[in-house]
Amino acid sequence: MRSIILLVVFSVTFLANAQEVIVGKVKDSISGSVLPYVNIGISGKSAGTVSDKEGNFKLKLNDLINDNDEVTFESAGFKTVTYKVSSLKKASIIELQKDSEILEEVVIDLKKGKLQKLGKKNLGLDLTHFSFYSSYEHDVVDDALSKETGMLFKLKKDCWVNSLNFKISSNEYKHLKFRINFYKIEDGVPGEQLFAAKNIIFKVADNYTGWFNVDIRDYDIFLDKELDEVAVTIQWLESEKSNDKSKFLSIPVSLTGGSQFIRNKTMDRWQKNKQSLSFYVDVAESIH
Numbered sequence: 001m002r003s004i005i006l007l008v009v010f011s012v013t014f015l016a017n018a019q020e021v022i023v024g025k026v027k028d029s030i031s032g033s034v035l036p037y038v039n040i041g042i043s044g045k046s047a048g049t050v051s052d053k054e055g056n057f058k059l060k061l062n063d064l065i066n067d068n069d070e071v072t073f074e075s076a077g078f079k080t081v082t083y084k085v086s087s088l089k090k091a092s093i094i095e096l097q098k099d100s101e102i103l104e105e106v107v108i109d110l111k112k113g114k115l116q117k118l119g120k121k122n123l124g125l126d127l128t129h130f131s132f133y134s135s136y137e138h139d140v141v142d143d144a145l146s147k148e149t150g151m152l153f154k155l156k157k158d159c160w161v162n163s164l165n166f167k168i169s170s171n172e173y174k175h176l177k178f179r180i181n182f183y184k185i186e187d188g189v190p191g192e193q194l195f196a197a198k199n200i201i202f203k204v205a206d207n208y209t210g211w212f213n214v215d216i217r218d219y220d221i222f223l224d225k226e227l228d229e230v231a232v233t234i235q236w237l238e239s240e241k242s243n244d245k246s247k248f249l250s251i252p253v254s255l256t257g258g259s260q261f262i263r264n265k266t267m268d269r270w271q272k273n274k275q276s277l278s279f280y281v282d283v284a285e286s287i288h
Contacts, residue, residue: 022059022088026051026073029095037179037201037237038096039074039146041267042085048265050146050237061085072267076199118153119280120258121165129169129250130260130277132236146266149251150233151279152185152259159283161221164214164232167278168204172246176204177238180214182221185229189270190261194230195221207242211278222286231261232281252278 026035034055041048045064051057059071067086074080078096088094132144164180180200183190198221202214223230241247253260258276263269 020061022061022071022085024057024088024092024094026055026057026075026094026096028078029097035075035078035096037075037177037199039266040071041146041265042069042071043267044269045069046265046268048146048267050235050266052238059088074196074266076197114285115162116159116283116285117280118155118283119151120254120276121278121280127252127254130253132249132251133247144236144239146235146237147262147264148181148233148235148266149260149262149277150181150190150231151277152229152231152261153281154229155223155225155227158225158286159223160217160286161219161223162215162217162282162284164216164234164281165211165279166234167211167252168209168249169252169278170248170250171204171207171209172242172248173207174205174240174242175238176236176240176249178202178204178234179237180216181233181235182223183231183233184227185231189272190231190233195219201237223283232279233261235266 026038026040027033028035034051036051036053036055038051038055038057039048040050040057040059042065045062047060047062047065049057049059065085067084067089069085070082071085071088072080072082073094073096075096077098079099081094081096083091083094130149132147132149178201180202181196182194184192184194186192198219200214200216200219204212254276256275258274260273260275260277262271262273
């Protein structure tokens with residue numbers, strides 16, 4: 001009799017801990033083409049992901065979420081939409097409409113002058129490592145999907161961004177894809193996203209370690225000094241492990257100075273740490 005009771009208790013516990021997953025695909029409502037790397041999440045509930053290169057997504061729900069919570073879908077050049085969790089349990093195809101209100105890009109005709117760096121390349125001796133591996137799901141490496149980290153930079157002059165540079169101290173992946181995001185600083189943390197329509201995506205291949213440079217001059221990223229401060233982040237979009245045990249991608253970090261931002265899921269709350277990643281941007285001052 002006791003064995004039966006224990007079995008029942010175990011079964012109930014297993015079901016209570018089972019994580020529900022919403023599965024679907026994101027498409028363009030007009031062309032029907034799939035939409036890769038769409039941000040998908042529930043604000044402030046530690047639940048978020050991105051669609052893969054085929055538009056497919058798996059959104060894991062946790063015990064903070066109920067059927068009335070809203071899931072947001074965001075993609076460059078498309079209107080942001082929200083769906084209740086209850087409706088997504090029934091729908092498998094999410095269609096996004098192109099945003100006709102996006103203004104045509106205005107090219108600022110300013111000359112580029114003196115080159116300089118924002119951020120630190122050479123960090124102090126109090127050095128450790130920031131791992132991109134998700135703190136939420138230690139048993140599923142690819143749950144790092146949509147995770148972001150980056151740094152706060154102060155703007156003293158108007159400038160053009162030439163490149164992003166960061167150091168990789170360990171890398172157990174055949175390839176990874178990241179997106180570079182720029183944000184205004186609001187109440188001390190990243191707020192409104194800047195240049196969202198640019199969709200700057202880059203790839204790190206072949207277990208690369210060392211300093212990695214992403215040339216973004218073709219995107220014409222202009223930072224107005226009136227912003228005062230901006231956050232620049234990289235967001236995990238895709239990965240392929242070197243082997244079944246692979247789970248680490250690390251960036252050196254100094255435990256003093258600077259402001260590092262982290263969020264484990266898209267649309268989650270930002271965490272701010274007083275420390276500095278090996279992470280900087282090359283900029284060219286503008287000449288008016």
